[in-house]
Amino acid sequence: MTVFDRTVHRLVGRIPPGRVATYGQIAALLGVPRAARAVGSALKRLRAGSPVPWHRVINARGGISLRANLAGMLSQRLLLEREGVRFASERVSLARYRWRGPRRQPLRSLRVLERL
DNA sequence: ATAGTGACCGCGT
């Protein structure tokens, strides 16, 4: 494990249930816009049983990238559907499910508004 | 130090 790996894992850990992010998006949020591929590798290095919600990371086309491992591909889809993410012809609508990135803790006054 | 390897991406057929 490297610093890069842990940084990726930490960020991915903040994606809420029912939402998704793309590899490129994660890379961009980390300040390395073109490291999408490296992000995928970092996720692959996750230890089995890790609490990191790796399944919430998909490719820019809204699809699952685990083409090689068919088993893993199905489980990813299952995990997402279990959270309410719907698939349409092997794809999810990024417009609808894309996570907007980590938000700073809202200001106290704004929090009140959120409850409305 | 270096060459090889992808859970990627955007662009041009």
Next chain:
DNA sequence: AACGCGGCCACTA
């Protein structure tokens, strides 16, 4: 809309 390429970045052997 699907496919193929080339470029990219971090990691590994």
